[in-house]
Amino acid sequence: MKLLAFLSAAVIGALGGIFLPGQHPAGAVDHGQVGEAWPITEPDLLEVIRVRLERAKTHGGLDVLNTRFAERVKASVQRPVPVAGVVAAVEDRTWEYDPTVRIEHDIRDHEGNLIAAAGQKVNPLDSIPLSKKLVFINGDSPAEVSWAMEQGDDLRARVIMVRGAPFDLMKTNRRRFYFDQEGSLTGKFGIKHTPASVEQSGRLLVVREVALSQGKGT
Numbered sequence: 001m002k003l004l005a006f007l008s009a010a011v012i013g014a015l016g017g018i019f020l021p022g023q024h025p026a027g028a029v030d031h032g033q034v035g036e037a038w039p040i041t042e043p044d045l046l047e048v049i050r051v052r053l054e055r056a057k058t059h060g061g062l063d064v065l066n067t068r069f070a071e072r073v074k075a076s077v078q079r080p081v082p083v084a085g086v087v088a089a090v091e092d093r094t095w096e097y098d099p100t101v102r103i104e105h106d107i108r109d110h111e112g113n114l115i116a117a118a119g120q121k122v123n124p125l126d127s128i129p130l131s132k133k134l135v136f137i138n139g140d141s142p143a144e145v146s147w148a149m150e151q152g153d154d155l156r157a158r159v160i161m162v163r164g165a166p167f168d169l170m171k172t173n174r175r176r177f178y179f180d181q182e183g184s185l186t187g188k189f190g191i192k193h194t195p196a197s198v199e200q201s202g203r204l205l206v207v208r209e210v211a212l213s214q215g216k217g218t
Contacts, residue, residue: 089193139164
């Protein structure tokens with residue numbers, strides 16, 4: 001019976017104040033301490049890092065770590081991670097991309113004046129036209145690099161790489177090269193093949209993938 005009463009009290013306590021008709025809340029019972037208890041302690045993460053850095057500095061390991069880190073950063077800048085899933089085009093493709101966006105929340109300036117209301121559709125090309133053609137290439141392909149050079153100088157075309165070493169091409173071609181980090185632009189426009197271009201036509205953007213002559217695109 002004592003066990004049944006104890007279980008009933010436990011269930012009532014778990015229900016958080018919900019009682020059956022005719023019953024009353026059971027009083028709290030102090031069962032004392034069962035077994036030995038210790039305080040919960042965790043090492044300070046920053047202190048652990050500091051101690052390890054001091055130890056590495058004392059034994060000369062910090063210089064090695066700094067050198068390795070600098071080399072990795074330099075390598076990632078000189079040759080960024082290639083954009084996954086983008087390969088050489090084997091056929092020409094053309095489609096339109098509408099940059100219009102729907103405003104989710106009111107946009108106001110620093111004085112509180114309404115710039116765009118929630119639900120409003122805005123086409124950024126109405127305010128900021130795309131003045132330069134965007135050219136996407138595999139920088140490791142000489143044929144695609146040559147094709148990109150034919151699309152216009154820095155004033156007319158912006159060359160964006162999905163693979164390769166931008167700084168090497170800058171030195172060779174005496175112009176700026178950009179890199180599509182993490183495929184943000186190719187992903188937005190749906191580009192899966194290079195070389196490709198994006199240019200404005202009215203309130204839309206025209207995207208083209210171009211298949212170079214056989215044997216020139218690799």
